Amino acid sequence: MKKEQININEHKIDVYSLNTVLVGSGAAGFNAADRLYNFGQEDIAIVTEGINMGTSRNTGSDKQTYYKLTLGGKDKDSVFEMAETLFSGGCMDGDIALVEAALSARSFYHLVDIGVPFPHNRFGEYVGYKTDHDSRKRATSAGPLTSRYMTEKLEKEIKNKEIKIFDNYQVIGVLTDKEQEKAVGIITLNKNQAEDKNKRYTIFNTTNIVYATGGPAGIYDTSVYPGSQTGASGLAFEAGVKGKNLTEWQYGIASTKFRWNLSGTYQQVLPTYVSTDQDGNDKKEFLNQYFNEPGKMLDAVFLKGYQWPFDPRKVKDFGSSLIDILVYNETVIKGRRVWLDYRKNPDYASENGDLEFNLLGEEAHQYLENSDALFGTPIERLSKMNQPAIDLYADNGIDLENEKLEIAVCAQHNNGGLEGNIWWESNLTHFFPVGEVNGSHGVYRPGGTALNSGQVGSTRAAQFIAARYQAQPLEIEDFKEEVLTQIEKKLSLGEKFANSINENSSSNVISIRKKLGERMSEAGAHIRSESKIESALAECKNELKELETNSNLASYRDLSLAFQNYDLLLAQLVYLTAFKDYIQNGGRSRGSYLVQDSEGQLPLTGLKEEFRFSLESGVFNQKIQRIKYKEDHFEFSWQDVRSIPEDNNWFENVWNKYLNDQVIK
Structure with missing residues (x-):
């Protein structure tokens, strides 16, 4: 990793050049860093807006579940059968399902080996139980804080390897080449030095970005996500990363x-x-x-x-x-x-x-x-x-x-998210969304698959980077030339926020956050209607357009929240647009949400008309909605799900491909 400095619009900005930056300090981000190091790529660093923030460390349930291949007892199971279970949930590509099944045991045993206390019997069998949408006893748990244990043990591995962690650095932009086809870095707000104009921003010039920012939790007010979890999906959409299955969330009763x-x-x-x-x-x-x-x-x-x-x-x-x-x-x-x-x-x-x-x-x-x-x-x-x-x-x-x-x-939980292939690389090359931010799940998923998917996806991304993307990042002047316009735009936004600071007046960044969250919880949660979504979209567009001029900050600490509001409004705009497109294409109630349908049935006599609904017939479960935000307009594609691959797994053939480096591609 090399540190240099560039001057842009009277800002002196530190630039770190390295092979891979990993954004986020949850279980997926830490695992990606740990795996990359073990695979031989040590020119890496973790960037996090707060090492103790996020969902992995701060959430759980009655018995937080980890889902993997059956590893105990008499029950029959196979990688392909587990893939079929994942695939049958609807709107999930079969090749992704196969990968998540194939690497589930490897990922699980890695966690066991670093000390996550999953229970086993005296013969060493990791026995399981059935979870929702599960045909086998594949579920296990280390208790209500399973994901916290995972995060803590993985963090210990990172610190033992002395991998650099930039703590309190908030990503405020994903940087791409001029064609918006390749990720080349990120720009961050250094929350440790927010008052200093020349230390306020830090840039990372990279060959690869592993994006482990979690789901866009901040777009909802009524939420069981920890308050520290906001996500950064809007910034990825801004950079040209496609969204996938954005309509699909999980909602439930919580304190x-x-x-x-x-x-x-x-x-x-x-x-x-x-x-x-x-x-x-x-x-x-x-x-x-x-x-x-x-x-x-x-x-x-x-x-x-x-x-x-x-x-x-x-x-x-x-x-x-x-x-x-x-x-x-x-x-x-x-x-x-x-x-x-x-x-x-x-x-x-x-x-x-x-x-x-x-x-x-x-x-x-x-x-x-x-x-x-x-x-x-x-x-x-x-x-x-x-x-x-x-x-x-x-x-x-x-x-x-x-x-x-x-x-x-x-x-x-967001079952949808950012697009990724079987190596978790997005349509924006060298950009790998892993963990909940990746839209690998379909409509219905067995409980606990999110934890498995985060470990599998981060392992796959690390495998691909170590095998194929070892090149050095751009030279500093070439990098500056590629990203100058993008950086200037972010600096302009940041300075408009900073110029509004008035220590003698109250800040409105929290009230802006509250309003956008309440809007999403009412129009875009588990009860949806086209009319409410359209109204919410109009409000969202207007607030995003006027955010620069309407934001009033009371201190430099508010800069972080102001940039988060920008990201959340962008994310909300894309998500609500996807919801509207689904309904206009004939989509009805499924998954974890009800879509108002005037020709449907009321759950009970006496309830208001907005609860009248019809179930989706199943046709949409065979297609995946993808959306791309580009220069203030949207490009949609509806594609049939890819089936589960059934390769010729004759051992000698696979061995030959493996020996000739023809597997990771």
């Missing part, structure tokens, strides 16, 4: 004060759902208004534990996803607040405060009976079945034994 998925035992202990006005008064149970039998209400709540993501297929006949609709109806339509109360049993299914367990369906009753939990209040059942679930909230300032838990239907 809002401390952001956490409320799946598993949090639902299976049958808490009471209550709503209040905005001041916390007028408390009332509301599910009983919609369920004609108390037993059906209990079963729907119980099944939210297994069926946590909202799914329009699970709305009919008082299914579990009706709960999500009713929570949304209370919070967004009626403007109330919704809570889970673990201190009391639901009145509708109780007598003298005691839950009538005989009302439960067979599955729920058997589960609680096997767990020795056919007694008491929800908090007592939770203590019996999963005391760490209570302790987790206590550690974050919430006492479930003495207070209600506020909830909402929240954005949780």
Whole structure:
């Protein structure tokens, strides 16, 4: 890595030239760096806006799942069968599915070898369990903080190798050649030196970029992503990277004060759902208004534990996803607040405060009976079945034994994202999106595949870079000539933000963020309609156009948030445009969202018309929507999914190709 300096518009800017920069410090980014180093490419550095930020380190669930090939027991499995499971979720390319299956064991055992505490039996079998959309017992877990353990162990590997980490450097632009065909570097805001005009920006001149920035969480206000996770997808779109399956997200019920998925035992202990006005008064149970039998209400709540993501297929006949609709109806339509109360049993299914367990369906009753939990209040059942679930909230300032838990239907994961091939390289060459920012998932995916995909994708990117992209970056003057216009544009934006700083007035960067998030949560979350999306798009375009002049900063610390708002508005613009295109092409409800359809059916009589919907027939599951943002307009393509390859795997032929370096291409 070589450090030089260039002068642009009275700015003296440090430039680091190196083979590969890795943007992001989550499990995928760290793994890419670790793998690259092990494969022999040591001219690398990690750039992160905060080493302790992001989803990998700061999120989890009741039992955070890692999905991989079956590695224990009698159950039959194969790489191809696992690929078929992934592929069957819809809108997933078969070659990507095959790669994720093929490298799942390698990626999993790498994590085991560096100390992630996945459980095994006394014979060394890593036994598993079934997760959602899973045909085999491929799931495993190291507990509710699996991804944090992964990140911490991978970070230790990075530090042991003394790989350079640029901490508190926020990417504010992806730099390309003039034709916008090849990535050549990034420009960052040095948050450590934001007040110094000559140290405010740092540029990285690179041969390759591994982009591990996570999903664009900041575009939603109602979100279970950690507050530190915003993403940087808008900057990639600006550079010409295609989006893929952007319509596909996962949404589900989560707590809002401390952001956490409320799946598993949090639902299976049958808490009471209550709503209040905005001041916390007028408390009332509301599910009983919609369920004609108390037993059906209990079963729907119980099944939210297994069926946590909202799914329009699970709305009919008082299914579990009706709960999500009713929570949304209370919070967004009626403007109330919704809570889970673990201190009391639901009145509708109780007598003298005691839950009538005989009302439960067979599955729920058997589960609680096997767990020795056919007694008491929800908090007592939770203590019996999963005391760490209570302790987790206590550690974050919430006492479930003495207070209600506020909830909402929240954005949780982006199944779509940036385009990538079987080596996770995007249409912009030398640019590799890995982790959640990569749109490798389809409509439905087994729980835990995101963690596997992040490890597989970052390994594949590292393999390709080490084998094919070892060249040195551009000479500094050639680099400057290629990117000068792009850098000047970013500097101009940054200086307009900086010139608005007035320490005697209040900043509006947080209110801008809040407004764009609320817009997306209302128009672009799990309840969608073309009219609301069009209205949201008009607002988004206007705010993006006027962001430079409308942003008022109170200090240089606000520069980071102002640049984030720029990225988030760009991302929101592209995502909402993709949503609109899907609906205009005839797309209906699927995955984890409901699309309003005037010719469809209401989940229940009495609900507003915006909940009337029809299920997608399955035709769209065989196609993938791709979108490219280019000079303020959009290019769409709808392509059939690629089938799962069935190569001739005769050993001698594969060996010959491997020996002659014909595999990585």
